[in-house]
Amino acid sequence: xxxxxxxxxxxxxxxxxAATRTAAGRLRVAVPSVADRVADELRLQLxxxxxxxxxxxxxxTIAEDLGVSRNTVREAFVELASERxxxxxxxxxxxxxxxxxxxxxxxxxxxxAIEVSAMRAGGSPENVAAVRAAVEEGKRAxxxxxxxxxxxxxxxxxxxxxxxxxxxxLNSIMGQVLAEMRLFFHKATVxxxxxxxxxxxxxTICLALESGELDRAADLLQAYLDRSEDNLSEVHGEAGxx
Amino acid sequence: xxxxxxxxxxxxxxxxxAATRTAAGRLRVAVPSVADRVADELRLQLxxxxxxxxxxxxxxTIAEDLGVSRNTVREAFVELASERxxxxxxxxxxxxxxxxxxxxxxxxxxxxAIEVSAMRAGGSPENVAAVRAAVEEGKRAxxxxxxxxxxxxxxxxxxxxxxxxxxxxLNSIMGQVLAEMRLFFHKATVxxxxxxxxxxxxxTICLALESGELDRAADLLQAYLDRSEDNLSEVHGEAGxx
DNA sequence: ATCGAAGGATTGTTGAACAATCTGTAAATT
DNA sequence: AATTTACAGATTGTTCAACAATCCTTCGAT
Numbered sequence: 001x002x003x004x005x006x007x008x009x010x011x012x013x014x015x016x017x018a019a020t021r022t023a024a025g026r027l028r029v030a031v032p033s034v035a036d037r038v039a040d041e042l043r044l045q046l047x048x049x050x051x052x053x054x055x056x057x058x059x060x061t062i063a064e065d066l067g068v069s070r071n072t073v074r075e076a077f078v079e080l081a082s083e084r085x086x087x088x089x090x091x092x093x094x095x096x097x098x099x100x101x102x103x104x105x106x107x108x109x110x111x112x113a114i115e116v117s118a119m120r121a122g123g124s125p126e127n128v129a130a131v132r133a134a135v136e137e138g139k140r141a142x143x144x145x146x147x148x149x150x151x152x153x154x155x156x157x158x159x160x161x162x163x164x165x166x167x168x169x170l171n172s173i174m175g176q177v178l179a180e181m182r183l184f185f186h187k188a189t190v191x192x193x194x195x196x197x198x199x200x201x202x203x204t205i206c207l208a209l210e211s212g213e214l215d216r217a218a219d220l221l222q223a224y225l226d227r228s229e230d231n232l233s234e235v236h237g238e239a240g241x242x
Numbered sequence: 243x244x245x246x247x248x249x250x251x252x253x254x255x256x257x258x259x260a261a262t263r264t265a266a267g268r269l270r271v272a273v274p275s276v277a278d279r280v281a282d283e284l285r286l287q288l289x290x291x292x293x294x295x296x297x298x299x300x301x302x303t304i305a306e307d308l309g310v311s312r313n314t315v316r317e318a319f320v321e322l323a324s325e326r327x328x329x330x331x332x333x334x335x336x337x338x339x340x341x342x343x344x345x346x347x348x349x350x351x352x353x354x355a356i357e358v359s360a361m362r363a364g365g366s367p368e369n370v371a372a373v374r375a376a377v378e379e380g381k382r383a384x385x386x387x388x389x390x391x392x393x394x395x396x397x398x399x400x401x402x403x404x405x406x407x408x409x410x411x412l413n414s415i416m417g418q419v420l421a422e423m424r425l426f427f428h429k430a431t432v433x434x435x436x437x438x439x440x441x442x443x444x445x446t447i448c449l450a451l452e453s454g455e456l457d458r459a460a461d462l463l464q465a466y467l468d469r470s471e472d473n474l475s476e477v478h479g480e481a482g483x484x
Numbered sequence: 485a486t487c488g489a490a491g492g493a494t495t496g497t498t499g500a501a502c503a504a505t506c507t508g509t510a511a512a513t514t
Numbered sequence: 515a516a517t518t519t520a521c522a523g524a525t526t527g528t529t530c531a532a533c534a535a536t537c538c539t540t541c542g543a544t
Contacts, residue, residue: 030332033527035320059495069529071313074496075320078277082324084411090272091495091536109409113359167351169326173415275496301526311498316527333505333526 035075049186053098108229119218123164277317291428295340350471365406
């Protein structure tokens with residue numbers, strides 16, 4: 001189930017390469033710890049759908065698979081739990097998180113707050129260009145019939161919107177929220193129609209943004225998110241087979 | 243510096259008493275793990291100002307002080323780092339986080355997004371009553387000349403605003419942000435005037451909320467946060483003695 | 485069928501060990 | 515004198531092994 005490589009590579013996922021500054025002022029690139037690489041590897045497998053919601057993650061198994069100690073796996077679990085990607089049940093183990101109906105609403109509440117706020121504040125020309133780029137990326141993916149890429153492009157679109165605020169904390173929150181949603185998509189196997197439906201909306205919102213009509217763009221975005229939540233809630237009703 | 247009690251009590255801070263459900267459906271109250279209690283204890287000391295920003299937290303020292311093993315302290319550190327209350331410098335140690343000028347702006351960006359959004363959506367009568375209660379709590383504290391309580395009341399006020407959204411995730415984000423700000427206040431020793439100045443604003447905002455003028459209340463809140471950020475940035479300029 | 489008592493498995497936590505890395509100091513060099 | 519180098523001490527990063535506590539399952543008794 002997990003990779004059989006003895007040691008986890010350190011560059012597959014965009015890691016938090018925190019650059020520190022030593023006492024003398026020399027710049028020092030922080031090498032990711034083993035625990036971080038384990039967390040990265042698990043995050044990757046979660047994003048790819050290799051580990052589906054509800055799956056149990058046994059410490060010893062993962063430790064062996066990745067060739068690290070149990071304690072190290074444990075540290076990674078604490079981190080992933082704080083990102084809500086896994087849930088820790090005391091004395092029972094950790095499980096891949098699974099979004100319930102209430103969670104979907106909650107996630108969208110966060111997205112509405114963050115995305116709409118970022119949109120209302122607008123961003124630099126470069127930021128706006130990044131939003132446009134994500135829209136075009138989506139069009140290309142749709143033309144090529146690549147549904148996987150279409151979903152990715154959509155996430156880029158919303159990520160670019162939040163990035164306009166230029167806030168590391170908002171970016172990180174948004175990243176976590178999108179990671180949570182990815183988890184859900186793999187469980188529910190949302191069909192491609194889901195994304196195609198929103199291609200035009202993205203274009204419209206982007207146009208409003210580019211013409212400086214921030215309030216209108218924000219309202220459109222809000223409506224978009226409301227509709228998106230409704231759609232996903234329906235999907236959830238069908239998917240909840242447990 | 244740290245408590246000399248051999249074991250950390252488990253009830254001093256509002257812990258995440260995650261209630262699990264066993265296979266048979268029986269409800270099970272999760273007893274906080276030692277690592278969680280260590281994290282709670284450190285959170286408490288950080289909130290109380292017993293550990294000032296920049297302070298180094300040595301693993302072995304804390305392990306001895308609290309009578310737990312280094313590995314357990316380590317787990318607590320991972321958690322606190324994910325909340326940005328401490329910063330981990332690889333191979334150098336963990337330090338109590340310290341808000342720089344950019345961080346203050348960033349924190350307020352998050353607050354604007356979350357609080358204003360919650361205010362625009364409004365809340366149930368109970369939620370509004372909680373906001374009112376926080377306002378009155380602040381008045382009482384001011385009348386009693388208790389500056390500490392005044393600051394707490396102010397945080398309750400903003401916490402209650404976010405709570406209107408009824409979103410666990412937003413509440414948790416807001417909790418973290420407020421914890422970060424508490425850290426800053428202890429370093430900068432903001433004077434009492436800072437809070438007194440905002441007593442009237444809280445009242446005004448609360449009135450607008452109670453009369454159902456959500457958009458106006460949201461605008462007032464936004465202006466409030468802008469001003470608050472400016473004030474704090476000034477304070478930061480004076481406080482940054484390093 | 486319900487209940488309770490083993491048994492096995494997994495987690496929670498500890499303690500010790502060791503390599504890697506950092507910090508500060510003292511010696512050596514220019 | 516200033517800079518570099520070398521070294522020793524301390525702390526972190528990680529592993530390993532052990533054991534108690536807890537959970538889940540199975541088996542047996544009622």
